[in-house]
Amino acid sequence: MGRSMISLPLLSMIIFLPLLGALAILFSGEKRGDNARWVALWTSLVTFILSLILWGHYDPSQAGFQFIDSTPWISSLGLTYEVGVDGISLPFVLLTTLLVPLCLLASWTTIQDRTATYMIAFLILETFVLGSFTALDFVLFYIFFEGVLIPMFFIIGLWGGPNRVYAAFKLFLYTLLGSCLMLLAILYIYFEVGSSIPLALTTAFSPQVQPWLWLAFFASFAIKIPMWPFHTWLPDVHVEAPTGGSMILAGILLKMGGYGFLRFSLPLFPEASATFAPFIFALSVIAILYTSFVALAQTDLKKLIAYSSVAHMGFVTLGIFTADSAGLQGAMTQMVSHGMISAALFLCVGVLYERTHTRDIAAYGGLASRMPHFVTVFMVFILASLGLPGTSGFVGEFLVLLGTSQVSVYATVGAAFALVFGAAYALWLYQRVALGPMTSQNFRDLNGRELIAFAPLLLGVLLLGVYPTPLFTMVKSSLSHLLTATEKGGRHG
Amino acid sequence: MVETYLPDFLLILPEILLILTALLILGGGVIRQTPAPRHFGYMALGGLLLAFCALLICHKAGESWTSFEGQVLQNDFIYFGKIIIFVSAAAVLILSLTPLLHDQLLSFEYAALILFATSGMLLMLSANDFLNLFVALEIQGLSLYILAALNRDSGLSAEAALKYFILGAVATAFYLYGTSLLYGFAGSTHFEVLARSIHMDVAVLPLGLCIGLLFIISAFAFKMSAAPFHMWTPDVYEGCPTAIVAFIANAPKGVAALVLLRLLMDPFLILYPLWSPLFLGLAVLSMVWGTLAALSQTNIKRFLAYSTIAQMGYVCLGLATGVREGLQGVLVYVSLYLVMMIGVFGSLLCLRNKKAETFDSLAGFGSLHPCLAFFLALLMFSLAGIPPFAGFFAKFYIFKAAIAEGFVSIAVLGMVTSVVAAFYYLRIIKIMYFKSSDDLAPEFYGQTVVASSGMGIVLILCAGVLLFFCLFPDPFLLMVQRASLVFTGF
Numbered sequence: 001m002g003r004s005m006i007s008l009p010l011l012s013m014i015i016f017l018p019l020l021g022a023l024a025i026l027f028s029g030e031k032r033g034d035n036a037r038w039v040a041l042w043t044s045l046v047t048f049i050l051s052l053i054l055w056g057h058y059d060p061s062q063a064g065f066q067f068i069d070s071t072p073w074i075s076s077l078g079l080t081y082e083v084g085v086d087g088i089s090l091p092f093v094l095l096t097t098l099l100v101p102l103c104l105l106a107s108w109t110t111i112q113d114r115t116a117t118y119m120i121a122f123l124i125l126e127t128f129v130l131g132s133f134t135a136l137d138f139v140l141f142y143i144f145f146e147g148v149l150i151p152m153f154f155i156i157g158l159w160g161g162p163n164r165v166y167a168a169f170k171l172f173l174y175t176l177l178g179s180c181l182m183l184l185a186i187l188y189i190y191f192e193v194g195s196s197i198p199l200a201l202t203t204a205f206s207p208q209v210q211p212w213l214w215l216a217f218f219a220s221f222a223i224k225i226p227m228w229p230f231h232t233w234l235p236d237v238h239v240e241a242p243t244g245g246s247m248i249l250a251g252i253l254l255k256m257g258g259y260g261f262l263r264f265s266l267p268l269f270p271e272a273s274a275t276f277a278p279f280i281f282a283l284s285v286i287a288i289l290y291t292s293f294v295a296l297a298q299t300d301l302k303k304l305i306a307y308s309s310v311a312h313m314g315f316v317t318l319g320i321f322t323a324d325s326a327g328l329q330g331a332m333t334q335m336v337s338h339g340m341i342s343a344a345l346f347l348c349v350g351v352l353y354e355r356t357h358t359r360d361i362a363a364y365g366g367l368a369s370r371m372p373h374f375v376t377v378f379m380v381f382i383l384a385s386l387g388l389p390g391t392s393g394f395v396g397e398f399l400v401l402l403g404t405s406q407v408s409v410y411a412t413v414g415a416a417f418a419l420v421f422g423a424a425y426a427l428w429l430y431q432r433v434a435l436g437p438m439t440s441q442n443f444r445d446l447n448g449r450e451l452i453a454f455a456p457l458l459l460g461v462l463l464l465g466v467y468p469t470p471l472f473t474m475v476k477s478s479l480s481h482l483l484t485a486t487e488k489g490g491r492h493g
Numbered sequence: 494m495v496e497t498y499l500p501d502f503l504l505i506l507p508e509i510l511l512i513l514t515a516l517l518i519l520g521g522g523v524i525r526q527t528p529a530p531r532h533f534g535y536m537a538l539g540g541l542l543l544a545f546c547a548l549l550i551c552h553k554a555g556e557s558w559t560s561f562e563g564q565v566l567q568n569d570f571i572y573f574g575k576i577i578i579f580v581s582a583a584a585v586l587i588l589s590l591t592p593l594l595h596d597q598l599l600s601f602e603y604a605a606l607i608l609f610a611t612s613g614m615l616l617m618l619s620a621n622d623f624l625n626l627f628v629a630l631e632i633q634g635l636s637l638y639i640l641a642a643l644n645r646d647s648g649l650s651a652e653a654a655l656k657y658f659i660l661g662a663v664a665t666a667f668y669l670y671g672t673s674l675l676y677g678f679a680g681s682t683h684f685e686v687l688a689r690s691i692h693m694d695v696a697v698l699p700l701g702l703c704i705g706l707l708f709i710i711s712a713f714a715f716k717m718s719a720a721p722f723h724m725w726t727p728d729v730y731e732g733c734p735t736a737i738v739a740f741i742a743n744a745p746k747g748v749a750a751l752v753l754l755r756l757l758m759d760p761f762l763i764l765y766p767l768w769s770p771l772f773l774g775l776a777v778l779s780m781v782w783g784t785l786a787a788l789s790q791t792n793i794k795r796f797l798a799y800s801t802i803a804q805m806g807y808v809c810l811g812l813a814t815g816v817r818e819g820l821q822g823v824l825v826y827v828s829l830y831l832v833m834m835i836g837v838f839g840s841l842l843c844l845r846n847k848k849a850e851t852f853d854s855l856a857g858f859g860s861l862h863p864c865l866a867f868f869l870a871l872l873m874f875s876l877a878g879i880p881p882f883a884g885f886f887a888k889f890y891i892f893k894a895a896i897a898e899g900f901v902s903i904a905v906l907g908m909v910t911s912v913v914a915a916f917y918y919l920r921i922i923k924i925m926y927f928k929s930s931d932d933l934a935p936e937f938y939g940q941t942v943v944a945s946s947g948m949g950i951v952l953i954l955c956a957g958v959l960l961f962f963c964l965f966p967d968p969f970l971l972m973v974q975r976a977s978l979v980f981t982g983f
Contacts (some may be wrong), residue, residue: 074886076970077893114860139889150874153919157927165927169919176879176915187889187896187904404558404634 047076063481087478185216225257243350327403334396366438392464514540522601559977653732772813779806
């Protein structure tokens, strides 16, 4: 439980503050959006500060949920509004509240058309994302999880590239299909258990039902995270999304899949998770190898980073289903780290795109002489992306491989082998963009706003790389709790 | 004498008041040579309000009472249904006055016919006898057929009305034939007598009973426009003036579903094994056919017709469960669906452009009229069943009951069709927001919005109701629960 000195519903405030900000912008009725930007930025900053306070009061030695806010909501259905954080959700809450202001900064000048609407969409998105990371009720989780699609649909469809409508539909329908199957599983559990609160779930599902329920949840999360072969929506959507949309998509929305695996698949269906683990390993290793190859062949900056995201998420799924403490910790670290790295890389692309209006890699070259600051920042993130020791990328991938080596030698070798390709496409990208002959005189170096947007990410990536202990403490007891629950369930079956 | 008959009349006081107002309007319309049609609309509204008050005053909560020798019935379920009818009829009436006036279609007949149709629907719910139900059905049906032909100068409208009338007559014939078979079986058309005479313990069910039930279900499936009895819906929706479609698509659909629910849960509950598969079939056909056909539509009203068919599929799925949860699901679904349809048609009625009936005419609507477009967009998400909007909870209820009854494969199918359905609901949003009005053909320019303050209030109320339902659904769900307690056969 949260410390008693906090009597305010801190978590609910964090979740709904962005929504309030959105309503404020909506009812101010301002068309041009100069104030909307500031209102949105301040709202998201205050949200971030509140979540830091939440972290400060969080007791990492306890495994259970803290800061629980609970109100009956639909009593005839037994649904409650209940939110809380534990070590698994807190890092994502922090990541979300950190990234949203940065996304808004990244969109500061690029979004000139219907600015107020954009800010509203982003703030509503933040509420939904935070809600889905903290919901303790199945149906509430589903509502937030699915609600995320609505602002995202508008962000891509209204401010995206030329093929934006296609991308928006693909994102929406692809994800909706997965979610609907999950809804069926949720309804089944609801019917079986008679309550929809995962906290209260101690029911062991019979071995006949478990695989089906597991698959239904898998459909939703595998599409969200995304795993090969369900990843095809991601590159299309990234290419069309505006910079802020790409950042939040790669930084946060993909993590919702990983979070779902950790929160639902593993503890609720331990036997099915164990049964399907080799299948997940195979898909993950294929994802890592295949998308690394595909990334090598890309000529579009955003597509390349999108494919690299799929590879990195492969490490996450690998780590989660090892059901090993190092693997799980690695998966968590990898998700947080990738959240910052991918957001930063998409921000890099956004910075370049703003100047040249092309994402074609061939159009760039020799930036090092024109944009020294940018190139330095870009290098750090590229190195972090390929997992250089000293950056957060290394910690995550190393722990995942460590965990995997306990379980499957083939998967470890495959994934480790793929690291080489990861280094290859990342370094080659850097070489093509930053080095070589200069292609244009038109490159201004980073301005103050962009530097401010990069700074927290840079700091985070390096800090997590050399001193990951705060994150480890945060997640440790919750993960070990999860692990014992999983093992107990596995033995029980 | 008065004392003995008074309670009888109290039960149907709302209907009596409505018919009296309608007659007054008819008389007034004939006598006055320079009519101000708007005033007849207001009179009709006043009549509805008066009758609604009568309903509220005369109802005794938790009690079930009959009158006229058990010919009509009143209980919590019927009360619930009647409230829905009143709300829907009044809302559509307010929404329709200005648009009809603009199209010069508003006449005193319109106001009177709306009242006749409403009283017919109220009687349909109250009826406790198949012949009574028939009379009520016809009062409602005939008023609707005439309303459909309101635009006398339009060939399309006349064609639609004729189609509606002929197919409706066939459905009525089905109904009557079914009733006669049931009479042959039970020797009475009274619901209670019928319920007493149906036993499942006989080895073979009497064929007359089964076929009679089948015919009656078909007739109501026609009224609900569930596939394969949906053929008339797209043509009628497309041909009739939008204001009339708004009425036809609203309360009559809900009433058909509720009366069917009442028949199934009360006299015919014992035949559950017989009708449940039938409704599963109707559900599958409606969901699949409605969804697939809606994909390729370019006319908004035709599209709404097919989307209605698909939505009725979910209602049929709820009916097929034959349990209290399913019943509650149907009540929630129908009421929310009607509110959403009021919103959708209300938004469409605000558009004043002759070409406003194709999807393309909505292009750029998002920047043209942000408020209305935003409202319509939210309604589309809601109709698609995307949380956190009200439509999601409606679907949630139905699917919950379906899964509890073990109809998992049908529920999966329903989920898949709802994803496909999301595609076409999103298409409307896409056209409103992602397509600028620069892409428009010249004839679509000048999409203007004309709305009376009454229309604005109705739309705001509609949005308010939907929002309130998402946040505090309990008061409404309590009403649904009370209505469902009427049926005790489970």
